[in-house]
Amino acid sequence: MKKKLALVLAAAMMAGALAGCGGGSSSGTESSGTETSQTESASDLRVGVFYYNYADAYISTVRTAMDAELEELGVEYQNFDAQTNQATQTDQINTAITDGYNLLVVNVVENASPDAAQNVVDAAKQQNIPVIFFNRDFDVSVLESYAENCAFVGTDPAEAGHMQGQAIGEYLVANYDTVDLNGDGTISYVMFKGQEGNPEAEYRTQYGVEDANAVLEEAGKPAMAFYDPSNTQKYLVDQTGAWSAQAATDYMNTILGQYNDGNNNMVELVIANNDSMAEGAISALQSVGYNVEGGDKSIPVYGVDALASAVEKIDAGIMTGSVKQDGEAMAATIATLVGNIQSGAALMDNTDQYTLATDDAGETIANKILVPYSLYSAEG
Secondary structure, X not given: OEOOXXXXXXXXXXXXXXXXXXXXXXXXXXXXXXXXXXXXXXXXXXXXXXXXXXXXXXXXXXXXXXXXXXXXXXXXXXXXXXXXXXXXXXXXXXXXXXXXXXXXXXXXXXXXXXXXXXXXXHHHHHOOOOXXXXXXXXXXXXXXXXXXXXXXXXXXXXXXXXXXXXXXXXXXXXXXXXXXXXXXXXXXXXXXEOOOOOHHHHHHHHHHHHHHHHHHHHOOOOOOEEOOOOOOOOOEEOOOOOOOHHHHHHHHHHHHHHOOOOOOOOOOEEEXXXXXXXXXXXXXXXXXXXXXXXXXXXXXXXXXXXXHHHHHHXXXXXXXXXXXXXXXXXXXXXXXXXXXXXXXXOOOOOOOOOEEEEOOOOOXXXXXXXXXXXXXXXXX
């Protein structure tokens, strides 16, 4: 059963302090992009959960699962939406510290460099506040600077790229002549990248192609060719850094104006860093009669996350495959660490069942938990 956040005066003061935090829809109480929940509990733990962007489809699955986990623990928590703005998130975190939040759970906006995460740690360390980062990885030096009170829950940035690339290569070998629409002996592809500098985006972009080509080479097939030979980067990036469906739709619509059946140079494969971009590309393809359920024209499309909407498309034969990033498992893992803080245990207690990251020398990286990926495709 939920109760009021505090006395009316304190609630009003908090609403004023948090004004301008950013928007976002929620089923809970909202104030300028925050949502608040308290459950009956003897615990005095106050948890601030800071999301880089509510609008991110995968993050939405994490947030839903996280809310349920924190409700189950019976802790007071409040969600914050940075709307992909690091300055906004930094202000939200600093205000939360001032307002007495004593555990920070942070999906940091900027992770191309460790600076933003390090700033969070430096601010929290002054007040001896534990920090649990999740999803958006950064240099391990940040964790090492606050080892007793800081952890990261995420994924191996390279694993999804390797898994996606392997699946693509195997699919192409098994269906080569069907995929090679113009019969020129080479598969042309487009790669949609979510964000520059993000480790997950970098590795998915690299290994989604490299590993597919390795499988093709082993089978005696030529490497794939990026559809536009003038593009030396061999990818198209969402310039907003939001990994958005709209960015992929816009790119794909432009591509199809030049690379199509009529010109006998149709793009033959779509690789995307996440499902939102994969689905955005599918939307554009469907406007020209491709990848329609029950239709006779289709090209393989691969994403990452295995969102419910993507799974439906895969089951319907509209999309080919996705690498599942388990939002529920990530939330449950974070909840284990929150429960440790709630009970007074050490941050990393009760984590023997989880996989810890290792460095290049194979040494375990303390306080860095990895949630495994899995492949979802029509083939199983």
